Amino acid sequence: MPQLIDFIMHIDQHLISIVNQFDSMTYLILFALVFIETGVVILPFLPGDSLLFAASALAANQAFNLNFAWLLITFFVAAVLGDSLNYEIGKHAGLLISKNSLFGRLLNQEKLDKAEAFFNRHGGKTIVIARFMPFIRTFAPFVSGGSNMNYRKFAFYNVIGGFLWVIICCLTGYFFGNLPVVQDNFTFVIFGIIGISLLPAIVTYLKNKLSPRQEEIE
Numbered sequence: 001m002p003q004l005i006d007f008i009m010h011i012d013q014h015l016i017s018i019v020n021q022f023d024s025m026t027y028l029i030l031f032a033l034v035f036i037e038t039g040v041v042i043l044p045f046l047p048g049d050s051l052l053f054a055a056s057a058l059a060a061n062q063a064f065n066l067n068f069a070w071l072l073i074t075f076f077v078a079a080v081l082g083d084s085l086n087y088e089i090g091k092h093a094g095l096l097i098s099k100n101s102l103f104g105r106l107l108n109q110e111k112l113d114k115a116e117a118f119f120n121r122h123g124g125k126t127i128v129i130a131r132f133m134p135f136i137r138t139f140a141p142f143v144s145g146g147s148n149m150n151y152r153k154f155a156f157y158n159v160i161g162g163f164l165w166v167i168i169c170c171l172t173g174y175f176f177g178n179l180p181v182v183q184d185n186f187t188f189v190i191f192g193i194i195g196i197s198l199l200p201a202i203v204t205y206l207k208n209k210l211s212p213r214q215e216e217i218e
Contacts, residue, residue: 011047011054012186019064027070030055031078038082041089041142048134050190052169057177072170079131079162083141087154090145124153128161132168 019026030051037046052075059066130140144154176182182189 010187011050011190012057012183015051015054015058016064019058019066023065026066027074030071031074034075034078035082035085038079038138038141039085039089040082041086041138048137049132049165049169049193052166053173053177053189053193054186056170056173057182060174060178068170068174072166075166075170076162079166080158083127083158083162084155086138086141087145087149087151087158090142091148093142093146124157127154127157128164131161131165 018029022029033046033051034048037048037051055066055071055075056068058064059068059071127140127144130136141154141158
């Protein structure tokens with residue numbers, strides 16, 4: 001865990017080491033990181049937004065020989081395939097619920113029915129918005145699969161969400177990541193990215209705590 005925290009907090013330095021050591025294989029490594037972060041529900045703590053930002057900042061610097069267009073394609077494909085895998089995991093996990101299993105108690109049929117009703121009403125925008133929220137980004141496709149959200153609807157918003165996430169994070173990193181003030185305070189910038197990403201979830205939580213909930217998935 002300390003190594004992971006160090007990787008996240010100094011992701012720019014670690015990415016430089018990866019690029020220098022692996023050259024063109026860097027795209028495969030970046031693909032794997034994003035695919036696992038979005039596709040494996042038990043690994044939501046891997047870097048997401050900060051990874052896209054830092055890699056794009058390196059692509060803007062010709063010294064590192066990273067092609068920005070290839071980065072966009074790599075991240076987009078990894079994000080879409082990762083969420084698709086997560087959806088399938090959630091779908092099959094929902095079919096294997098057992099009353100005697102720990103997983104079954106956490107995700108029983110009643111919860112799945114409520115989740116299904118929720119995603120039928122708000123599923124599209126939930127999948128898109130969740131892209132920009134750490135942890136929630138990983139669990140949203142899993143829950144949508146477990147609640148039997150229509151796959152065509154999921155796939156449509158999965159592509160839209162993945163495209164917007166990659167474009168916004170990568171363009172921001174490409175155009176602002178190499179500014180001296182950003183480079184000199186990169187750790188604080190990473191904290192800022194994480195904080196901004198978590199802000200919608202915090203606001204929603206506080207709003208639900210301070211006002212009666214009109215709809216709830218328990």
